[in-house]
Amino acid sequence: MAETIIKLENIVKKFYIGKPNELEILHKISLEVKKGEFVSIVGPSGSGKSTLMNLIGILDRPTEGTYVLDGIDVSKAADKELSAIRNKKIGFVFQTYNLISRTNALKNVELPMLYAGIGKSERVKKAKELLELVEMGDRAKHLPEELSGGQKQRVAIARAMANDPAILLADEPTGALDSKTGRLVMDLFHKLNKEKGITIVLITHSNELASETGRIITIRDGNILSESKGGKA
Amino acid sequence: MVMLWENIKLAFTSLLANKMRALLTMLGIIIGIASVIAIMTVGDSLINYISEEMNSMGANNIMVSIQPRTDEDNMFSTMMGGAMMMDPISDQDKITPEMLEKLAEQYKDEIKAITVVDENGSGQITKGTDYANVYVAGINIGYFVSTDVEFVAGGVFSERDLEEGRPVAIVSSIVVENLFGGDNEKALGSTIEVDTNGKFAEYTIVGVYDYVVQNMADMMQARKDISTNMYIPYRASINQTHNDNFTNFYVVANNGVDSDILAKQIDRFFEGYYRNNEDYQVGAFNMQTMVEMVGSMVGMVTTAISIVAGIALLVGGIGVMNIMLVSITERTREIGTRKALGATNGSIRIQFIVEAMIICLIGGIIGLILGILGGQFAANLLGYPAVPSISGIVTSLIFSMIIGVFFGYYPANKAAKMNPIDALRYE
Ligand SMILES: Nc1ncnc2c1ncn2[C@@H]1O[C@H](COP(=O)(O)OP(=O)(O)OP(=O)(O)O)[C@@H](O)[C@H]1O
Numbered sequence A: 001m002a003e004t005i006i007k008l009e010n011i012v013k014k015f016y017i018g019k020p021n022e023l024e025i026l027h028k029i030s031l032e033v034k035k036g037e038f039v040s041i042v043g044p045s046g047s048g049k050s051t052l053m054n055l056i057g058i059l060d061r062p063t064e065g066t067y068v069l070d071g072i073d074v075s076k077a078a079d080k081e082l083s084a085i086r087n088k089k090i091g092f093v094f095q096t097y098n099l100i101s102r103t104n105a106l107k108n109v110e111l112p113m114l115y116a117g118i119g120k121s122e123r124v125k126k127a128k129e130l131l132e133l134v135e136m137g138d139r140a141k142h143l144p145e146e147l148s149g150g151q152k153q154r155v156a157i158a159r160a161m162a163n164d165p166a167i168l169l170a171d172e173p174t175g176a177l178d179s180k181t182g183r184l185v186m187d188l189f190h191k192l193n194k195e196k197g198i199t200i201v202l203i204t205h206s207n208e209l210a211s212e213t214g215r216i217i218t219i220r221d222g223n224i225l226s227e228s229k230g231g232k233a
Numbered sequence B: 001m002v003m004l005w006e007n008i009k010l011a012f013t014s015l016l017a018n019k020m021r022a023l024l025t026m027l028g029i030i031i032g033i034a035s036v037i038a039i040m041t042v043g044d045s046l047i048n049y050i051s052e053e054m055n056s057m058g059a060n061n062i063m064v065s066i067q068p069r070t071d072e073d074n075m076f077s078t079m080m081g082g083a084m085m086m087d088p089i090s091d092q093d094k095i096t097p098e099m100l101e102k103l104a105e106q107y108k109d110e111i112k113a114i115t116v117v118d119e120n121g122s123g124q125i126t127k128g129t130d131y132a133n134v135y136v137a138g139i140n141i142g143y144f145v146s147t148d149v150e151f152v153a154g155g156v157f158s159e160r161d162l163e164e165g166r167p168v169a170i171v172s173s174i175v176v177e178n179l180f181g182g183d184n185e186k187a188l189g190s191t192i193e194v195d196t197n198g199k200f201a202e203y204t205i206v207g208v209y210d211y212v213v214q215n216m217a218d219m220m221q222a223r224k225d226i227s228t229n230m231y232i233p234y235r236a237s238i239n240q241t242h243n244d245n246f247t248n249f250y251v252v253a254n255n256g257v258d259s260d261i262l263a264k265q266i267d268r269f270f271e272g273y274y275r276n277n278e279d280y281q282v283g284a285f286n287m288q289t290m291v292e293m294v295g296s297m298v299g300m301v302t303t304a305i306s307i308v309a310g311i312a313l314l315v316g317g318i319g320v321m322n323i324m325l326v327s328i329t330e331r332t333r334e335i336g337t338r339k340a341l342g343a344t345n346g347s348i349r350i351q352f353i354v355e356a357m358i359i360c361l362i363g364g365i366i367g368l369i370l371g372i373l374g375g376q377f378a379a380n381l382l383g384y385p386a387v388p389s390i391s392g393i394v395t396s397l398i399f400s401m402i403i404g405v406f407f408g409y410y411p412a413n414k415a416a417k418m419n420p421i422d423a424l425r426y427e
């Protein structure tokens, strides 16, 4: 049995705490993900999927509950430690790509390695390899504005992989792409999951894509409604 | 450090992405630094010029000159001499040779020499296609007592040269280099023709002195173009200029004589002649005191203008802070992305501080260049060789970086403290 990499226990997330419009978005959510799993999160708009994902990616802190990531209790960690964990253990893929617009594809892929303090030559070498992996090697010197959506997303995936993270978090990565390009991105995730054994958590509105993953978690109104095995397992 | 260099490159990319905005932001810094440097250049050049001029005459010498009667005893107008005076001094108000003889007689124990200089004008010696630029000055025997001049060939004028005002000249080693291929022996006894503003005169070289390049103005031009002093007998000079009487002269005190006291005695001596002159009087000043006086005056002006420039820099700094705040708001999502990729608060802070610093530094460098050019222009306009102030250059660059750090810190810190998810969700 593979070991647990993500362990959420009784996670509550509230906004506008202490104000009259206080809002509880996630209600005592508990969730466990094992190393090497490919999990998808589905549910209606506004149900709290992204909120949950942001907590998993420690971009935000839960209001209540504990979160242990790869053996580290991150609910108690300081800002600086969280930066290091995001840098080394987590790779993010956003719906809107979020590439740094003024720098080219190669530099974008180098960025997480720069924050990890890796030297120039090693950074460039690794970044080029990753761009090859996502079949964007010939576009290394292109600025984001010179790339199509699908190409940008592939660069973003290469960037997410820069520091060989344990987990890849993707919030609607195909949401802005047509189904053919979405297919390419999805194939890439499968490849990374299979070949590199990377744990992937994917939010999607597409039941078809969700069904390809190992486990489907359905969220409604801030609760986990159900879990089901996907087609992959 | 890897990060710092990357941050510098990053700062340049983001500035280049917004060139016009960056330039406008820098304007305050540019104006501030340019004015500080221009003023410092003019001030330093002035001090330099005056002290060089005075030191070449010996710091313990006394300058005596006619000055308009004003309410206060004004050293500055003395120093600026005739140059600043509006009306030319009439001949009867000037110091006569008889007065000088009397002065030398009365204080013969205290006075080593009296130097008079007749400014004949600047000119050019030509010989075939060769030329040498000179300032021609008529001098008396006292000149070489008060001035450090090292002869490399020949020597001072003879008594008869001076008395009869013979057409003889002492030239610099530069002139010999330019016209005689550096052969001093060949130069001695040769006749040269000098053109001073269209007046031609011939002189025989009797002495060559060693010219040492020392001021910046000389260093900045080709050696053959440097203008050096050419001396002719005082009488030979006034035969052309007809300046029979003097507006100023120098006194060299004997060793062991307090030049301050001698200056007062000279004052009193001339008060005897000028008591009833309503327009003019004669003032005598010790060179050392004058150098200090000029220095402190220039220093005061520099300080005053530096305060104004400081305000310009402050306004410039606030402009930088403002634009950094705008830029950080615009780049909120970028900041969020960077944090998601593992940027620490510290690295975000450094990124924006470096950016602010680069804006200020570039502004500072542009200001510096404009300031040096402006200062040079102004110094040349006033007729002084310009000396770029090294201390001014260094301080202004450091200062502009400090402005960058100071006014960049608040926006940078604001960026650093953004919550990653709020920054990412920013629309
Ligand atoms: N920072 C915040 N401040 C206030 N409310 C928030 C904040 N973030 C999320 N919410 C609220 O939480 C709820 C869940 O939002 P979330 O983005 O998690 O939904 P989602 O399931 O990802 O929806 P979608 O499928 O449309 O992306 C929404 O009602 C939203 O308004």
Ligand SMILES: [Mg+2]
Residues within 6 Å of the ligand: A049, A050, A051, A171
């Ligand atoms: Mg969402």
